[in-house]
Amino acid sequence: MKSLFPFIITIFFAMVHYLAYTRVISRLHVSIRTKKVLKYLLILNVFVIMGYLLSRYTLSPPKYLYFLLSLGIGVGFVLFVGTILYEVLHLLQHYTPFDEEKRYFFKRTTDIGF
Secondary structure (H helix, E strand, O other): OOOHHHHHHHHHHHHHHHHHHHHOHHHOOOOHHHHHHHHHHHHHHHHHHHHHHHHHHOOOOOHHHHHHHHHHHHHHHHHHHHHHHHHHHHHHHHHOOOOHHHHHHHHHHHHHHO
């Protein structure tokens, strides 16, 4: 049972990062290079979360490394909340009356805000 919890948390955060990439980052109006950098940062953060869970349940790293790895959990949580907020704003964008200029402004505003 003790080894099941880290597995579930890893799957949860991997899904959060995948959703953040497919639903948010791929829709942003930024350059391809910026999207690639953000994608690699998401992949790195998934590995940091796995490292945190390994250090929590199996390894015994120094405290500074443990605290550094725990930042990945916080980044994952902020990413989760940001993805939910972005999706709500994106949903509101579809229900506003159709005016191409206003819709484009709303899209750019949510992209910059994220």
